Amino acid sequence: MSDSILKSSQFRKEREGSWKELQHLVEVIEKKGIKALSAEELTRLPNLYRFTLSSLSVARGVSLDRNLLEYLELLSTRAYFCIYGVHNTFGGTVFKFLLEELPAAVWDARWRVLLTTLIMLVGALIAYYLTIGNEEWYYTMVGDGMASGRTPASATEDLRKGLYDGGDIDAEDLNYFASGLFSHNSSVGMFSFALGFALGVPTFILIFYNGLILGSFVALYASRGLGVDIAAWLSIHGTTELFAIILCGAAGLGLAKGVISPGRKSRLSNLASEGKKAGRIVIGAVLMLLVAALLESFGREWITDITARFTIGGLMLVLWLGYFGYLGRKRCQRH
Incomplete structure (x- = not known):
């Protein structure tokens, strides 16, 4: 097993829990709107977003595997629109x-x-x-x-x-x-x-x-x-x-x-x-x-x-x- 794969695996293992939590919150917002989140989840959302951005920056810096980079880029983009995007429906x-x-x-x-x-x-x-x-x-x-x-x-x-x-x-x-x-x-x-x-x-x-x-x-x-x-x-x-x-x-x-x-x-x-x-x-x-x-x-x-x-x-x-x-x-x- 190459060093890059080992690095990527260890990197994911240490941080994946936070990514998954952010992914869950993003999916809830996309389906039901941001009002569906509890007060605690709303507090956690920006922290998890910043943590994921930090992970993406580190992943790019040490050239981890492409699949991980794409996952973090997509998750960060979705989270950005959930936090800063327009939440109103057309109606x-x-x-x-x-x-x-x-x-x-x-x-x-x-x-x-x-x-x-x-x-x-x-x-x-x-x-x-x-x-x-x-x-x-x-x-x-x-x-x-x-x-x-x-x-x-x-x-x-x-x-x-x-x-x-x-x-x-x-x-x-x-x-x-x-x-x-x-x-x-x-x-x-x-x-x-x-x-x-x-x-x-x-x-x-x-x-x-x-x-x-x-x-x-x-x-x-x-x-x-x-x-x-x-x-x-x-x-x-x-x-x-x-x-x-x-x-x-x-x-x-x-x-x-x-x-x-x-x-x-x-x-x-x-x-x-x-x-x-x-x-x-x-x-x-x-x-x-x-x-x-x-x-x-x-x-x-x-x-x-x-x-x-x-x-x-x-x-x-x-x-x-x-x-x-x-x-x-x-x-x-x-x-």
């Missing part, structure tokens, strides 16, 4: 994002959310009063694509009919409508966010322009005695959709903050930090836009009672405010 990651990271990010950006809301509201009020005074402003505020045939030239009865005659639309058409709305609204939100790095100016303009469209659209119906009707029609999805677009705008302003006010960090480093927070908000906003598209294409077209429409819209607004306000503040207070 756990999603759960953590929805119940912790997203509401905390929105609450942290609450003043930018408020500012974005005011920008949209100012645009809506300006467009509303301009259009009420002169319907020609409608053509300036609302493009042909957005108007979809609903213009000052439309008869009042046609405008009313469009608000209530959706119940006979089949599911396939509604699916297509929902897909189109989701794509359009997501694009608006993404532009509001992505252009934030340009000192926030394009974000201001996009949010303000969305307010102009909304205000002019409402004014057209209000001028025909359909103000309550259009408010209910918009309510069922608008409280979710507009909130999502506002969040995208707030996220864009977060990027602007990263460029304008870097503090002690470099602008690039601060932009990366703010971008990470803003990215969480945008992911949440996209999910909200998906909900809004479903509400618009299905709920709004099938539910034609004004009270029911206001009730659904109001409940959705309360839900979002409670979600971001209560959970967000609670998560921020923990940190």
Whole structure:
């Protein structure tokens, strides 16, 4: 028997008990998660890991047999990921994002959310009063694509009919409508966010322009005695959709903050930090836009009672405010 084999055999005999113990703990973590370990085992885990790394270093230094080296390398790698790797499952990651990271990010950006809301509201009020005074402003505020045939030239009865005659639309058409709305609204939100790095100016303009469209659209119906009707029609999805677009705008302003006010960090480093927070908000906003598209294409077209429409819209607004306000503040207070 060669000296290297004898060395390897003696080396393994003196240390194998600790390796096997570490291997057992690693296998438990891989199968059941780190929470399956007892307090004593959790205490032992890092010590056994360091001992195995030390054994691997010695084994390499004295050129022990290749099989032993491969065993120790693999065991050390597995143990590393068990100790330092991500332990959450996909479901756990999603759960953590929805119940912790997203509401905390929105609450942290609450003043930018408020500012974005005011920008949209100012645009809506300006467009509303301009259009009420002169319907020609409608053509300036609302493009042909957005108007979809609903213009000052439309008869009042046609405008009313469009608000209530959706119940006979089949599911396939509604699916297509929902897909189109989701794509359009997501694009608006993404532009509001992505252009934030340009000192926030394009974000201001996009949010303000969305307010102009909304205000002019409402004014057209209000001028025909359909103000309550259009408010209910918009309510069922608008409280979710507009909130999502506002969040995208707030996220864009977060990027602007990263460029304008870097503090002690470099602008690039601060932009990366703010971008990470803003990215969480945008992911949440996209999910909200998906909900809004479903509400618009299905709920709004099938539910034609004004009270029911206001009730659904109001409940959705309360839900979002409670979600971001209560959970967000609670998560921020923990940190």
